[in-house]
Amino acid sequence: MIKLNNTIAALSSYLHSKEWLYEDETILSAEKPGDGNMNFTLRITTNRRSFIIKQSREYVEKYPQVAAPSERVLREAEFYKLAGTVPQLKLMMPNVIGLDQENSIMLMDDLGKGLDYSYLYEDGKVIPEADLLTVIYFIAKLHTSINSETTAQRISNKNMRELNHEHIFKYPYLEENGINLDDILPGLQQEADLLKQDDKLKKAVLALGKLYLADGSVLLHGDYFPGSWLKRASGVRIIDPEFCFFGIPEFEIGVTIAHLKMADQPEELIKKALRHYKNSCSLDEELCHKFVAVEIIRRIIGLAQLPLQIPLKKRVELLKEARKTIVN
Template sequence: MQLTANINIELLSTFLSKEGILGEGEKVESTEKPGEGNMNVVLRVRTNQRTFIAKQSRPFVQKYQDIPAPIDRIAVEHQFYQTIEKGTIDQHLPKVLGFLSKEHLLFLEDLGDSEDFSFVYNNTREISKSHIEQLTSIARGIHESTLTSTYPENIELRKLNHQHIFVLPFLEENGFSLDDVQEGLQALSLPLKQDLLLKEKIALLGKLYLTTTGGVLLHGDYYPGSWMCKQDKIFVLDPEFSFLGFAEFDLGVMAAHLFMATGNTSILEEVIEGYQRPINKSLMREFAGMEVLRRLIGLAQLPLKRSLEEKKTLLSTARSWVVGG
């Protein structure tokens, strides 16, 4: 069965009952979109007894359906949750209610009245110390997870991500006009796209990302869109990009978004101090710079409310982090 926004409620109810997702006497009453999804079809299912989230992968990116994507990414997400199920941070993840591998369907606890952390991009330019501490602690918990079976390399999804992080943002002609995002941003990006030293360093980071086949368990997309806040408690979602790699990647991505939100360069040290595990600070800084650059001049834009001059400062700092200047 394929999930759609206008799915037949009776057929869905029959299907979920047959597959054991619904309990005795339970029936689907309605469905709705819980928010804007990028990679997958996501529905909130409302029954006569409860609500839960149904999430299904397709062989393409749901938001941009001309972009192919591996359909087994939902199985990677399921394995991530299963790996951490008995860990120290499972209370920060939604509970898994069921998984139908043949249908590429994952059923999760509905977090209800919660919001993602996209609010950090607005003009308040701050994030609480408590939130930073929670996020750093959760990242550490993910990385300390004990693996009891072979974890997927997730290489096909990493190849897709590699293009959008390390390649497309730095092509002078990539079919994407940054002036449609903000007038003057295209011209601001050109020196970076023509910077041979920067592009050489980016290629090395990209190769490291793509060829790594071991290390600690990573979330793989540890940024505000994957963080949910509910009554000051943080939940982490969407680990479909997860793989075994180096902690500096998750931490660099996290620090990059906190830096873009606040403009505070000391945020890197805050994350390092709160992480309380040995890391390669230079590598983390390089990945943080990489993430800032690709988010500001790449296709995966953020709802970041910053002036052109402010973005120029962010880009300059990010470049220095990547090249070590």
């Protein structure tokens, strides 16, 4: 398997071998386009254009000790192809220029330099209502357009689901998982230990995990949170659907709402987002809120930490509310 690196000579040789560069095209620079965790990703600027190249390897790029399915970028390409059959969705995603299946490498349009919505985790930042409704419009359009009633195609993505399942429904609750949460925020480890010792909670979480692993009827983005939403002058764009699969919408919307809560967004805005989704999609709200709770717990006490700025008191409130939601 070819392993890409950020040296211009090696990148040029590879891209020419795939005939992905024009004859008179030369690479001027190669840089990381953002703070992504999962993959080796570069923005390549040439004398004629810029594009994104992404390779998925047998580990998580940010955490090399964590194994991950190397074919995940191929599932992402499948998502773009399937969702791209809907014009409204295609306009909000990058186009795939090339795909090297043997080496799990994808070439995509560069949507331009800019921010994702991770800035929402900063103290006092609020997402513009129009942007949030656009984010909800995309996912509602996806769920209503690509499902078992509209297509015979399926994306299972079983290996990625099993990886995600481990980190959402199991890893945070292990007595010894290698994370010292007091290094993140003093006092947090004590709160996590209470959850780890709660057998009733852990049993209920595992039951929700079975629902996540079961095949469903709706194409999900699979990781629909502020890091997957790009803020561009031309509007909101959606990226990184490598966790995509056909599942249940309650998981998808639960994740989204959980991140809005952890970003301390106004409650009325969160409710409006939920109403906007339900205007066009059916949703089991009780089940959705349970997935909200699971995502909050795993992000606050699990490995995939967020740049949260909410204080310990707020995190404890969220954890207690999450536990109550799951076990009741």
